[in-house]
Amino acid sequence: MNIKFVVVGKLKEKYFKQGIAEYAKRLSRFCKFSIVEVPDEKAPESMSQAEMDQVMAAEGERILSKIKDREYVYALAILGKERSSEEFAKELKDLTTYGHSDITFVIGGSLGLTPAVLKRANTQISFGRFTLPHQLMRLVLTEQVYRAFMINEGSPYHK
Template sequence: MRLLILAVGRMKAGPERELCARYIERTAKSGRALSLTGPDVVEIAESAARRPDDRMTEEGAALLAALPEETAVIALDPRGREASSEEIAADIAALRDRGVRALSFLIGGADGLSDAARGRADRLVAFGRATFPHQLVRVMMAEQLYRATTILAGHPYHKA
């Protein structure tokens, strides 16, 4: 199953980008033995619209247009359900085992996700109730994908 992170905004050079790349690389290596490919990162340009609602609408449409066909979708949203690392790993394994071709994780821009993007999601997941910068959420998502592969492989990383 192909893993994707679709995120609004571009990661600028710096420690966040380096950390995200490190987790993406680790996930790609550890995922192969688990029949997982990627994660591929698709960056969506931030909208230049003046109003937050218009920005969310434009960015949401771009996220939806970038989704591959036949993908399950998990949207990261503070209104979603908090999920443990073990639950995220179990969700990935269940989708893979059902023959789902791709699993896409949506990360909105500074204003969040549009109603249309949230509506397309099969599940809304929150990384707690705090508000995080969307670029930091991308790092956190990449780390959780790596952690999921270690859980599925029975590696002790997730216990640390």
């Protein structure tokens, strides 16, 4: 199984990098895990809606260029479907059972994802209505993917 994150922007904070590296190491026994970073667009504080749409469109094109046709895509979106850790674990297990071995998660930039990216996604997932920095979301998502594997293995990790 291949798990890939396609994310906007570089991870600068050392503590996020360390946390993600730890979960990536743990995930290596379950899957091939990778993170593909696409450059973010410069986005000044005050932009018109047209400028915001332009920034999102540029980032969206970069995201879509990193997704292959056969990949099952989760788009992280506030309005996506919330799942419990157990539901998420079952979903990942079911996907692999039914032939989806390439699973991709997309985390947009600070302005979110374009309709084109959301349309390409097979499903949208939400981690609640909180707004979280996309760098932190990367760490949270990595841990939840690891947790899903541990739940499916019957490990006590999920207590």
